[in-house]
Amino acid sequence: MPQLLLEIFSEEIPARMQQGAARDLERMISDRLKAAGLTWEALTTYAGPRRLTLVIDGLPTATPDREEEVKGPRASAPEQALEGFLRKTGLTRDQLTERDGVLFAVLSSKGRATTDLVAEAVDQVVRTFPWPKSMRWGSGTLRWVRPIKRILCLFDGNVVPFEIDGIQSDAITEGHRFLGSGELLRVSDFVDYRTQLEKNFVLLDVADRKLRILEQAKAACAARGLALVDDDGLLDEVAGLAEWPTPILGDMDPQFLALPPEVVRLSMKVHQKYFAVRDPSKDGLAPNFLVVANVEATDGGKALAAGNSRVLSARLNDARFFWDEDQKVGFDAWNAKLSGVTFHAKLGTLAERVERIAALAREIAPLVGADADEAETAARLSKADLVSGMVSEFPELQGIMGGYYARLAGHSDAIADAVRDHYKPQGPADTVPTAPVTVAVALADKLDTLVGFFAIDEKPTGSKDPFALRRAALGVIRLVLENGVRVSLDRLFDLSKPGADPWGFVWPGFELIRFLVDRLKVILRDSGARHDLVDAVIETRKGSEGLVDDDLVRIVRRVEALAAFLATDDGANLLAGFKRASNILRAEEKKGPLPTGMVQTGLPNQPEAETTLAFAVGAARTAVEAALEAEDFAAAMTALARLRAPVDRFFEDVLVNSDIPAERENRLKLLGQVRDVMGQVADFGQIAG
Numbered sequence: 001m002p003q004l005l006l007e008i009f010s011e012e013i014p015a016r017m018q019q020g021a022a023r024d025l026e027r028m029i030s031d032r033l034k035a036a037g038l039t040w041e042a043l044t045t046y047a048g049p050r051r052l053t054l055v056i057d058g059l060p061t062a063t064p065d066r067e068e069e070v071k072g073p074r075a076s077a078p079e080q081a082l083e084g085f086l087r088k089t090g091l092t093r094d095q096l097t098e099r100d101g102v103l104f105a106v107l108s109s110k111g112r113a114t115t116d117l118v119a120e121a122v123d124q125v126v127r128t129f130p131w132p133k134s135m136r137w138g139s140g141t142l143r144w145v146r147p148i149k150r151i152l153c154l155f156d157g158n159v160v161p162f163e164i165d166g167i168q169s170d171a172i173t174e175g176h177r178f179l180g181s182g183e184l185l186r187v188s189d190f191v192d193y194r195t196q197l198e199k200n201f202v203l204l205d206v207a208d209r210k211l212r213i214l215e216q217a218k219a220a221c222a223a224r225g226l227a228l229v230d231d232d233g234l235l236d237e238v239a240g241l242a243e244w245p246t247p248i249l250g251d252m253d254p255q256f257l258a259l260p261p262e263v264v265r266l267s268m269k270v271h272q273k274y275f276a277v278r279d280p281s282k283d284g285l286a287p288n289f290l291v292v293a294n295v296e297a298t299d300g301g302k303a304l305a306a307g308n309s310r311v312l313s314a315r316l317n318d319a320r321f322f323w324d325e326d327q328k329v330g331f332d333a334w335n336a337k338l339s340g341v342t343f344h345a346k347l348g349t350l351a352e353r354v355e356r357i358a359a360l361a362r363e364i365a366p367l368v369g370a371d372a373d374e375a376e377t378a379a380r381l382s383k384a385d386l387v388s389g390m391v392s393e394f395p396e397l398q399g400i401m402g403g404y405y406a407r408l409a410g411h412s413d414a415i416a417d418a419v420r421d422h423y424k425p426q427g428p429a430d431t432v433p434t435a436p437v438t439v440a441v442a443l444a445d446k447l448d449t450l451v452g453f454f455a456i457d458e459k460p461t462g463s464k465d466p467f468a469l470r471r472a473a474l475g476v477i478r479l480v481l482e483n484g485v486r487v488s489l490d491r492l493f494d495l496s497k498p499g500a501d502p503w504g505f506v507w508p509g510f511e512l513i514r515f516l517v518d519r520l521k522v523i524l525r526d527s528g529a530r531h532d533l534v535d536a537v538i539e540t541r542k543g544s545e546g547l548v549d550d551d552l553v554r555i556v557r558r559v560e561a562l563a564a565f566l567a568t569d570d571g572a573n574l575l576a577g578f579k580r581a582s583n584i585l586r587a588e589e590k591k592g593p594l595p596t597g598m599v600q601t602g603l604p605n606q607p608e609a610e611t612t613l614a615f616a617v618g619a620a621r622t623a624v625e626a627a628l629e630a631e632d633f634a635a636a637m638t639a640l641a642r643l644r645a646p647v648d649r650f651f652e653d654v655l656v657n658s659d660i661p662a663e664r665e666n667r668l669k670l671l672g673q674v675r676d677v678m679g680q681v682a683d684f685g686q687i688a689g
Contacts, residue, residue, distance in 0.1 A: 001041070002156035004056040004118060005190050007173055008126065011050065011146035015240025017132060018047035019206070021145075024130055025052050032121035037063040038114060046204045049243050049294075051173070053204060055190045061156065063111040072096065072103040115155050119162035119169075122153060126164050140165040149174075157188050175200020176243050178295050201244040201296075209239040217247035217290050221277055224249065226286050229276040234269050241273065242294035249277070250305035254287040256316040259323055261285050262400050263390065267315045270394070274312065322389035326401070327408060334384035341387065346456045353448065354383050360444040363495045367487050368443070370436035371414075378418035378441045381406055385419075399423045414438075425475050432482045439483050443492070446472040446479075451496040454508040454515070473519040480552045489513045489550040513550050520552060524559060533562050536686040540679070554631060561633035562682050570641040577647035578684045581671040584656055594672055595665040603666070609646070609653040610667065616646040617673045624680050636681050647674065 006029075013021065022045040030043060033056075041058025072085040075098050082103070086092065089105040096103045127142065134143040142148070142165035153160040153169040162169050172184045173193065180200035187193040194204055203209045213235060214228075221228050226249075238245065256264060261276075261284055268274035268289055275290040291308045293301065338350040347353065358379040365375040385391045385402035403420025407413070418438040422445050425432050433442055449472045453459070460469050476492075479485070493509045517538055524534045537558040540549055549555055565571040588594055599614045623639035656671065658664045678684050 001058040002061060002114070003154075003189055004054075004059050004114075004160075005152065005154040005187075005193060006054040006118075006122060007152035007193070008052045008148060009050060009150045009152065009173060010144060010148045013047070013049060013052070013145055013240075015049070015237045017145060018049075018240045019236075021052055021129075021131070022047035025054055025125065028125045028129070029054055029056075029121055032124060033059075033117065036112070036117045036121070037066070038117065047206065047240075048202070048204065048209075049241060050177075051204075053193075059114055059155070062113050063117070065111045066109045068107045068109075070105045070107060072105055075101050075103055115158075115160045118153065118155060118160050122151070122160075122169075123162060123164055126151075142167075152187070152193075154187070154189065173197070176202050176294075179244055203244060206239050209242070209245050210235055213239060213245045213247055213292055217249075217275065217292075220247055220249040220290065221288075224288075225279070225281075226277050226288060227280045228290060229265070229278055229285070231269065231275060234273065234275060238273055238292040242292055244294060244296070246293045246296050246301070248291050248293055248297075248301035248305050248308075250274075250289050250291060250309050250312075252287050252289055252309055252312055252316070256313075256320065257285060257287055259316065259319055260400070260404050262397060263319050263323065263394070264316065266394050266396060267319050268312065270396070271315050272308065272312055274308070318393070319390070322393055326388045326390055326405060329388070331381055331384045331405070331409060334387050335380070337387040338383060344452070344456075347452045350383055350386065353452075354380060356448050356452075357382065357441070357444045360448060360496055361440045364443050364492075365436070365440045368436050368439045368483065368485055370440040374412065374414055374437045375418070375440040375444075377411070378406075378415045378422070378437055379444060381411070381415070381419050382422050382441060382445065418442075425478050426471065428474070432478050434483060439479055439485070443476060443479055443485075446475045447492060447496045450476070450512060450515075451493060451508070454512055459515075469515075470519065473516050474523065477516060477520050477523060477552060481556060484553055486551065486553055489516055489552070516552075517550065517555075520555065524556070529559055530563065532686055532688045533559055533566070533682075536682040536684060537562060539683045539686060540681070557631070558633050558682065561637050564634070565637035565641070566687070568641070570644040571637070574640060574644045574647060574678075575684060575687060577644070577651065578675065578678055580651060581647075581674050582685055585668065585671055585675060588668060595669050596672070597669060599670045599673060600666050603663075606663075607654050609649045610670065613643075613646040613650045613674070614670055616643055617670065617677055621673075621677045621680075624677060628680060633681075640678060640681060643674065643677070 008025075026043060026045045033040075038059060040056045043054070043056045045055075046053040070089060072089075073081040082093070085103070085105070086096075089107060091105050091107075096105055098104070126144070126148075129144065131143075131145045134145055135147075136143050137147040148167055150172060151164065151167055151169050152171060152173050153162070154171055159171050160169055171186055171188070173187060173196075175181060175185060175197060180202070185196045185200065187196055197204055203212065217228050264285055265276045268276055272289075272291070275292075277286045277288040277290055278284070279286040289308070289312060291304070293304055295304075297304055335351065335354070338354060341350040342348075343350045343353045358376045361375040361379040362372045364370075365372040381402060382399070383402075385405060386398055388401060388405070390401045391398050399420050399422060403416045406416040406419045414435060414437045417435055418433075418441045421433045421435075421438045422441040424430055424438075424442060433439055449467070450469060453467050453469055458467060465471075480487070490509065490513060493512050521531070521534050521538065525531050537555055538549060540558075549558075566575060585594060599617075601611050601614050620639050620643050623642075624636050627633070627636035627639060650670075654667060656664065656667045658667065
């Protein structure tokens with residue numbers, strides 16, 4: 001079947017926008033063609049520095065003729081209803097058909113040529129494309145990320161004719177700006193298009209550009225006994241900067257290696273888009289860099305390497321200046337400056353925030369096995385580097401530079417590491433600190449953020465979370481879980497209360513617990529846990545307090561034990577018995593309060609199954625309470641498993657709704673006790689099945 005080839009050729013598209021643009025192009029074209037009634041076999045999009053490309057295989061040449069029957073009013077309906085239906089359908093009364101007293105309209109429409117539909121779709125897409133930033137050029141009204149030069153649009157080998165703001169569609173594209181032949185390239189289909197581009201030094205697919213970069217970069221490094229420092233983010237970016245990427249290995253002055261490696265790498269990455277290089281036989285970086293050029297130089301890249309080396313030296317000289325000057329200033333001066341930096345209008349200055357974090361870190365330290373004095377000291381140093389020269393130039397180095405400066409100032413490794421890592425984890429892929437002092441400061445930092453913004457009612461709403469409170473909550477959860485911190489959220493948030501309550505707002509403790517518990521649900525579900533098991537454990541009540549369980553470590557262990565239990569025959573069958581008991585009890589609750597009190601045994605004519613279950617429930621209650629007290633959740637599940645056979649036999653041999661009121665009341669009490677005992681472990685009513 002015919003093929004559609006579309007290329008929108010423009011000036012340079014920013015690398016960060018290219019892949020999003022490819023997805024938007026696919027979505028927008030797909031939506032419009034589907035709405036027009038077209039189907040296809042395959043659709044692919046490509047994005048590069050100067051072009052967005054889309055190819056669709058298996059498009060029909062036209063949409064099929066359509067006939068649709070529309071139901072109208074009854075034949076006896078008022079005249080106004082009939083007139084409205086006729087206006088809607090565009091038909092006359094004699095064109096309607098009648099069946100069983102109801103009027104129907106048959107609407108027919110001829111199929112449309114695919115070329116017409118494509119021309120309309122491309123025009124709409126180009127005019128409404130959702131670039132993060134766009135511009136208008138010349139005297140036209142069209143907006144695009146950069147000026148559009150031409151639009152290639154072929155269907156079944158022929159140009160789809162249309163014009164958009166003076167740009168006429170054609171079958172022409174261009175090769176590489178410098179390496180290509182310089183001639184316009186006329187193409188006939190996608191294979192010809194891709195082949196001609198490659199001959200003219202354009203790799204269409206970003207995956208091919210990445211592969212070329214990695215292969216040639218690693219080969220260039222290996223030739224000199226070096227290794228490339230992997231950086232997926234930088235690879236994504238440079239693959240969007242060059243149509244024919246050519247890695248070149250350059251040298252830099254070895255004296256710059258005296259700077260922290262993070263400074264060197266960031267200077268290379270942020271300002272110059274260079275990859276760092278290391279010597280596998282040594283620790284740290286090598287005095288080299290790797291730049292990805294968009295040309296193949298006749299001298300093998302020597303001149304390019306030398307020029308880039310000079311530019312890098314200028315950048316690293318700036319970094320060395322900040323490094324030297326910061327060491328002359330120190331923490332006392334920086335902390336004094338924090339008094340003039342507002343954290344939030346309602347939450348005070350950064351200096352006030354540091355005081356809160358320091359006090360909280362001291363309180364948390366014993367809970368995580370940290371030295372309280374070291375935790376407080378680290379917290380007092382944690383935000384100082386925000387006003388240093390280096391972090392002012394490279395905000396990405398906050399915390400990292402503080403760690404270096406703390407070490408140079410003579411503080412212990414534990415304190416310096418805590419300053420460096422207290423922002424962690426900053427995302428799902430970030431590592432979680434395990435050093436006790438770092439854990440204390442990291443928890444204090446995130447808890448202060450959560451408590452402060454909840455206290456002033458700046459909570460996340462929908463997709464909006466301007467203060468990254470969801471990320472802070474996930475950070476707290478990961479710190480607690482991955483370090484096995486045994487403390488309730490209620491206790492943590494209670495410790496986080498400012499002594500004098502300077503904000504004067506309602507304390508949001510329980511609301512914060514619910515917020516973190518909801519975040520925990522997300523983590524557990526993402527890890528593969530069944531959502532109903534998570535709810536069943538989290539919503540288990542703690543005695544008469546009416547609070548959800550808020551010990552994160554305990555919640556996770558209970559979910560794991562519950563999942564293992566329900567995977568057994570005993571667990572699955574006991575769940576069925578629980579559901580049956582709950583249904584009976586719910587039905588009785590609608591009639592009035594359920595009977596309470598002791599279950600009687602040894603009654604006249606009492607079935608053996610009833611007596612057996614009564615004793616089994618008593619034994620299970622004792623065993624479950626002991627197991628839960630010891631937090632041996634596997635043992636608690638084992639105790640529940642012993643109820644499976646007595647519950648099954650009870651429902652086989654005993655009529656709950658006996659005609660004798662005393663028997664019925666005793667049996668309802670017994671089922672209530674079964675539900676209560678199981679409810680100590682989890683809310684089995686939340687479990688599907």
